[in-house]
Amino acid sequence: MGIYVDDRTPEQKLTHRFAVVGTDTFMSGWGGAKGGMSYAGWAFQDGDEAKALSAVEGRSDMKRVRIVSLDDYRPKATHTHIYVWNGQSFH
Secondary structure (H helix, E strand, O other), X not given: OOEEEEOOOOOHHHHOOEEEEEEEOOOOEOHHHEOOOEEEEEEEOOOOHHHHHHHHHOOOXXXXXXXXXXXXXXXXXXXXXXXXXXXXXOO
């Protein structure tokens, strides 16, 4: 596993155990993902799956969008960043 950044707090790691993840085509190949793939994911609380999935699928820079369990997620990417979905937008 390459660089792995997880923005969840210790408390959020208990409540935000799943994430919508995709290949970030904008960030892949340079910066922290130089020469490789960059994945971005948004961890969500129960009940926010549909909204988070729809929002990420609607982004033109995200490909191969899927839901993963962060309990055992081991990405094969050069760079992965897990953000926290706030229920309405990205941050």
